[in-house]
Amino acid sequence: xxxxxxxxxxxxxxxxxxxxxxxxxxxxxxxxxxxxxxxxxxxxxxxxxxxxxxxxxxxxxxxxxxxxxxxxxxxxxxxxxxxxxxxxxxxxxxxxxxxxxxxxxxxxxxxxxxxxxxxxxxxxxxxxxxxxxxxxxxxxxxxxxxxxxxxxxxxxxxxxxxxxxxxxxxxxxxxxxxxxxxxxxxxxxxxxxxxxxxxxxxxxxxxxxxxxxxxxxxxxxxxxxxxxxxxxxxxxxxxxxxxxxxxxxxxxxxxxxxxxxxxxxxxxxxxxxxxxxxxxxxxxxxxxxxxxxxxxxxxxxxxxxxxxxxxxxxxxxxxxxxxxxxxxxxx
Amino acid sequence: xxxxxxxxxxxxxxxxxxxxxxxxxxxxxxxxxxxxxxxxxxxxxxxxxxxxxxxxxxxxxxxxxxxxxxxxxxxxxxxxxxxxxxxxxxxxxxxxxxxxxxxxxxxxxxxxxxxxxxxxxxxxxxxxxxxxxxxxxxxxxxxxxxxxxxxxxxxxxxxxxxxxxxxxxxxxxxxxxxxxxxxxxxxxxxxxxxxxxxxxxxxxxxxxxxxxxxxxxxxxxxxxxxxxxxxxxxxxxxxxxxxxxxxxxxxxxxxxxxxxxxxxxxxxxxxxxxxxxxxxxxxxxxxxxxxxxxxxxxxxxxxxxxxxxxxxxxxxxxxxxxxxxxxxxxx
Numbered sequence: 001x002x003x004x005x006x007x008x009x010x011x012x013x014x015x016x017x018x019x020x021x022x023x024x025x026x027x028x029x030x031x032x033x034x035x036x037x038x039x040x041x042x043x044x045x046x047x048x049x050x051x052x053x054x055x056x057x058x059x060x061x062x063x064x065x066x067x068x069x070x071x072x073x074x075x076x077x078x079x080x081x082x083x084x085x086x087x088x089x090x091x092x093x094x095x096x097x098x099x100x101x102x103x104x105x106x107x108x109x110x111x112x113x114x115x116x117x118x119x120x121x122x123x124x125x126x127x128x129x130x131x132x133x134x135x136x137x138x139x140x141x142x143x144x145x146x147x148x149x150x151x152x153x154x155x156x157x158x159x160x161x162x163x164x165x166x167x168x169x170x171x172x173x174x175x176x177x178x179x180x181x182x183x184x185x186x187x188x189x190x191x192x193x194x195x196x197x198x199x200x201x202x203x204x205x206x207x208x209x210x211x212x213x214x215x216x217x218x219x220x221x222x223x224x225x226x227x228x229x230x231x232x233x234x235x236x237x238x239x240x241x242x243x244x245x246x247x248x249x250x251x252x253x254x255x256x257x258x259x260x261x262x263x264x265x266x267x268x269x270x271x272x273x274x275x276x277x278x279x280x281x282x283x284x285x286x287x288x289x290x291x292x293x294x295x296x297x298x299x300x301x302x303x304x305x306x307x308x309x310x311x312x313x314x315x316x317x318x319x320x321x322x323x324x325x326x327x328x329x330x331x
Numbered sequence: 332x333x334x335x336x337x338x339x340x341x342x343x344x345x346x347x348x349x350x351x352x353x354x355x356x357x358x359x360x361x362x363x364x365x366x367x368x369x370x371x372x373x374x375x376x377x378x379x380x381x382x383x384x385x386x387x388x389x390x391x392x393x394x395x396x397x398x399x400x401x402x403x404x405x406x407x408x409x410x411x412x413x414x415x416x417x418x419x420x421x422x423x424x425x426x427x428x429x430x431x432x433x434x435x436x437x438x439x440x441x442x443x444x445x446x447x448x449x450x451x452x453x454x455x456x457x458x459x460x461x462x463x464x465x466x467x468x469x470x471x472x473x474x475x476x477x478x479x480x481x482x483x484x485x486x487x488x489x490x491x492x493x494x495x496x497x498x499x500x501x502x503x504x505x506x507x508x509x510x511x512x513x514x515x516x517x518x519x520x521x522x523x524x525x526x527x528x529x530x531x532x533x534x535x536x537x538x539x540x541x542x543x544x545x546x547x548x549x550x551x552x553x554x555x556x557x558x559x560x561x562x563x564x565x566x567x568x569x570x571x572x573x574x575x576x577x578x579x580x581x582x583x584x585x586x587x588x589x590x591x592x593x594x595x596x597x598x599x600x601x602x603x604x605x606x607x608x609x610x611x612x613x614x615x616x617x618x619x620x621x622x623x624x625x626x627x628x629x630x631x632x633x634x635x636x637x638x639x640x641x642x643x644x645x646x647x648x649x650x651x652x653x654x655x656x657x658x659x660x661x662x
Contacts, residue, residue: 064509129571139506142514175470175559178395183473183556209563213571225514226560228506232540233561234568240460240544241572241599248591253584260579268572 006035007308010091011301013042014060014078015098017291020046023097026294027301028052036305039091041078057081060098063290067101071109079103083110086283093284093304095275097292103285104140104278111281114317116325120280121152122224122287123159126234127267130215134160135173137224138231138276144223146188150328153193155279156219157201158319162312165218167200171207173222173230181206185223200323238268275300277307284313337366338639341422342632344373345391345409346429348622351377354428357625358632359383367636370422372409388412391429394621398432402440410434414441417614424615424635426606428623434616435471435609442612445648447656451611452483453555453618454490457565458598461546465491466504468555469562469607475554477519481659484524486610487550488532489650493643496549498531502538504553504561512537516554531654569599606631608638615644
């Protein structure tokens, strides 16, 4: 097989808090690698610069739409069109900042999940005092059963192995280190993860919200409700602290270290800047924050391009298939 | 009735990560208001300075003890002794940094909850960009039903009214603003809180983890699992940011603004510094972090003294009784 020489990224510019035109303006300022084509899924009257092509969408899914009814009724929305293009391999990755529930449900129905994976999860890299930690699920699944958490651990493990981490350390987000802590789902997940023999990862037990940031774990497994609270709380307190710093430090000091402070801010808001990978599907789907800045949205598109260029999907699937799933089903 | 002229605070110095001697040393450096007596619940051989008295405890509940078996088997532990002294009104408030599960269960059994309140909750004030917000439950109840969350809202409302806030704004910690967001328990709680007529508080809907810190709500209601993750995540990211700042800013700048930065740090770690109030019980119980610094522990004791001096318990109970509970049961 000759290696592919051109790649196409589908970008949904509808349904986010910024307008399609604003998102497009931000995108058109960025030089993309040669061989990468950008297909914009947007309103038919959107003026698209010559570098991109437009795939017109007659409908848009709003943040306030109920996911189930949106999937049923808005077949011609930019989001569902994009997912269908991905399914048909007309695009190599899809990026959207639209309604999370609709994207997760639509992706599950249209693309379907990888073998033995029941649900996709939102994965993002969160900064710590050491290396960034991959956290999932950040909001795709509100209620999770034990086997979903085990599957998230396998997805995280395979993801990190594509990034060169041969034996990732994986922890469970919980409210105490002891195995008896937390909900019954978490207690069972602890027991199961602990009892897997020859696991492709090393299970390091429960990790508390404050210890996550010490960076002693490579992936953190949680249900989508808790993961979403975790992510948004981290963002909220970051904003509070940066505000307070501006009040404490004199303007000249802030000005003198502006570059470093902005860098810190970007580092802390990295999940917003890079978007989250909806992992576990038969295709690359990147979800950007609904209230993401146009700059953050562009970062999400760049993230999708990186994954496509490094042939993430093929490598990821091969690693995941190499895991002997019967072993995980039995525990 | 002549006003009481002396008050006694029971302080459990066992079962925390710092030794009884370390906690006692920190306590003995602090001038307490006149009329306030400190009774230390600690090991029989503990040398106690003449200002305090020692109530010897033959046993101690460890962090690793299972709450149920600890309550059954360790009747002579400092924690259960303290709770019994509070029940018998030999002390006016009780402070402990021991095993949270054992303290919550022990307090529920020995002191019992206030009428119409099924479970106590851990309440602490968390800093925001404006006024601090009262958050509960921070870890007393892992699994909560809808009616527990409604009761937490009533406890928060009465608590804030004792602090002079006549009509507190109360929100639910959730992963989106819309009423349909989150778990089924949260969706039901939203509906119930919204439908209460003439509530003593104003229900402002769902609050996301990042919006909490904008300070537009006076109390935030959540189950103990999510609340605990929220609290610890906020602490973790605070520690990360302060670390990063030390790396970015030159030593001289840090030194020049040391007082303000230390103040900011204390402000951000306020829950650790003031401990949490185990609210909803027939008595004042303050829970300090197990890994609280001796200085933080002292702050918890000071918090207990403030509540006792302002006759919190009487005022709180009167306000809570004034709420027509049948109204809340029916919704």
